[in-house]
Amino acid sequence: MKALSIAFTLLVAFNSFTIASPVRTVDKRQNSQLVGYLGAFFLGNEPYVYFDLSNGNNALSFSPLNRGGPILIPTSGTGGIRDPSLISGGGGESGRKWYIIGTDLHIGKTDWDTAQRHGSLSIFVWESTDLVNWSQERLVKVENDNAGMVWAPDAIWDEEAGQYMVHWSSRFFAGNDPNHAGTRSASMIRYAYTSDFRTFSEPKTYIDPSPLSVIDLAFIHMGGNSYARFLKNEASNPSVYMERSDNGLFGTWTRPGGPNAYIREGVEGPYAYRDNLDPNKTYLLVDYYGADGYRPLQSTNLNSQNSWVDADRSSFPQLRRHGSVISITQDRYDALQAKWR
Template sequence: MRLSKIFSSFLITSVALSLPTELAATTEITTRADSSLVGYLGVFFLGNAPDIYFYLSNGNNALSFKALNKGNAILNPSLGTGGVRDPSIIAGAGAEAGKKWYIIGTDLNIAKTTWDASQRKGSLKIYIWESTDMINWGTERLVQVENNNAGMVWAPDAIWDPAKGQYLVHWASRFYSASDSSHTGSSGANQIRYAYTSDFKTFSAPQTLINASPTAIIDLSILQLGANSFARFIKNESATNVYMERSDTGLFGTWTRPGGGTTFIHSGVEGPYAYADNVTPGKVVLLLDYYGSDGYRPFTSTNLNANAWRDADRSGFPKNLRHGSVIGITKDKYDALNARWGA
């Protein structure tokens, strides 16, 4: 989620990218070389165009995408603020595996407000679309997930919690005193909140997932690495960098930062999103949004124990894609998307 500060387009961390290359990688990541997955679907918004755009991979290349629908939006929100940012596509899990997909996003049209107002009295709801075929997405709905002391709900995303058997939905919020109903005073630092859902219609009461106060944090993305192992990527809003933590004891286990407590991946970026490679076992692609420049740029790693990321080939990756998401897809879905919205 972009704030008002603009930074230079390519500020490289002095730590993470100087680590060993993929030749030194381990094979500890069990995610994912899946022969049933033949490509990828990317879901993004584009700069000041707060709608949802689909991009389909060129074959099973995790770094090469083409715009669908001739580059026009696939989903145009009409409820709430009339603008959606930070869309995340979530594959159904549990009983919904292979049967349901969801797209959720931030209810924010920045052209109609200001960054300050959007954090004080912004929307407390998230956009939700759902589909049984990845083609027909029905009618959007807005669901409130946060209490009235919050100033906003930004960058919602979700992951299936195997321990709970439900989707854990998370987002960033900041909070004001209950006596400050107009939210004109000072707030606490942005923190990560969460709730559980089984259907993206009803949600449990929101709780705090990560509070790093006084550091403000936003844009959480979580990737499952193994049965009980996860990596999470977070934007430090105070320092404007993205860092990674991992847990091998579940979503509510012990999280540590590979490389130490001050290690980060890049500065001047936001909206991290990581997805597993369909072909190469243990390989992960990380997208970082250079919001002051040309949007998402891809990086790769096969060693998340070392937090070792390297610049990926950008020759087939579109420019100016903003904070979004990517999932692997099967041949029937790849062919259907290409037939419906391809060139």
Template sequence: MKIIGLVSILCAVGAVAAIPTQSLHFGSIAARANTTSLVGYLGVFFLGNDPNIYFYLSNGNDAISFSALNGGNPILVPTLGTGGVRDPSIVSAGGADSGKKWYITTWDASQRNGSLSIFIWESTDLINWGTERLVQVENDDAGMVWAPDAIWDANKGQYLVHWASRFYPANDTNHTGTSGADMIRYAYTSDFVTFSTPQTFIDYSPTSVIDLCILSLGNGSYARFMKNETATNVFMERSDSGLFGTWTRPGGATAIVRSSVEGPYAYMDNLVAGNVTLILDYFNGDGYHPFTSNDLNVDDWADANRTNFPVGLRHGSVLSVTQDQYDALSAMWG
């Protein structure tokens, strides 16, 4: 341009046929201390112009070393909508649904008359994903729904699902005129079937923002990453007063993580408490590059060793896995 069991959501951009359904995508992982039960990572991505979902499994418990599953062939191939998805996110269930995973994404769409829906797959074992569904989450005056993601809101007892949209005047039904800036919208759901009325989460007009990822740091603290679509950079903000608290930029109001990037996704290290990996998609280059930090009170990200990080991966997400999950993924598609 992020578990009730296991659910996956995907997001895509391109030409869109009119369809009375929707598409969805999630991408956030809660912070944690060193947890020996987590033995590796599952990465889910799309590749360039190929709008399918590909799985990558870490080489052991290394957060920046991955190998393709299924011989490099896609794991999930959408059949609804335009038959393509992008920006996949995998979300772990919260509350009573702790056995599930959700996989969400957006489907191929344009900015003026794109998909207003999200794709959703659901699983309890990361192997069997059932039948995909499309769910409309946005109003008809929006031009698109891009890069959906989700995070469990313990205070609400539901999932906060967020995405990027732009809006047109109500009398511009064909969306041929001038739109407002891209902004981050959200809705709540408990089942990824029914969603609350969408509302605005982040509006930095006239600056356009897309590709939000939220990382829980525990105790009501969060870090969030998003793309400044106007200036084509990614920046970080932090809140120590909840999801709807006061957000500030470590490093100052103009601080950025990197320029000429998009699709930020952050995840905690399984072995070293406080270590965070952030992947950024160089959209005019060779895809994702990994970066690391051990202090999210500052905006200081070091380039990670990319030797064993695959080239060409596009906007996606990463989930920590247990030994049983790691073994099952390896046995099925390794």
């Protein structure tokens, strides 16, 4: 009986540790129902939404869906989407709703200066109840007219607010410069709240390190009030770096390793996701925009910039650009295979 009592105590302790393990806000990691991953990306010269489905629960092995063709091709705005972000429903929409949001930009039809002065102030939005059938896209304006563009929108469910916090990068021009012909501001991170990706609150500034520019913000929820966030600075030696907060999305953020520490140089579009099976492993995709696109990194310590190491990319799809990855359940996995393979 004493042996049984000890075994029961150990079992309770193990289960408590498992429940307390870090989780991402919307993916409910360490959930036995999670059997794989779905990735959404764009290609450099093909700004449409492409899907890759993992080969089982291997977080680094994916196969293209739809024979490698696009899943979603926008017909409004510029006709091109960059930086697609898959958003799993939060709150009452958890497990019942998914969104794709992205940048309204087809760079083949413009140039980078024009795109930052007279770019779209709206984001693309698609929604789905099964990850297979998607609504017609809509363009939703999220920024005011002093902005020159809205780039790389992403979202995280804010438990405290009970809404989605949507964030993006923008540059601004003086109010007496309606043609945006003068000096533009540094690029900063802006945000707004929404419950339905149709109506948004007034945009506010979230991160403004002027005169330094920052773009491509992505979060990962570590459980409780702890978060990590990843950004790209636009300095003379652009790099992606990580910051940590243990008191919420609007808490105190610190940069492990100090103000000059970074994860990689010459990359952008960071996106982090958790391993469904290993509670200690996190993956970070970084876009080598001057080379072959996304390459995966991995870490077991989100308190150090130096902990990120190159992951096995032998089965990771090549030429993917700034996108996202979410965890999925068996029914979603089977439905995606049935539809697109």
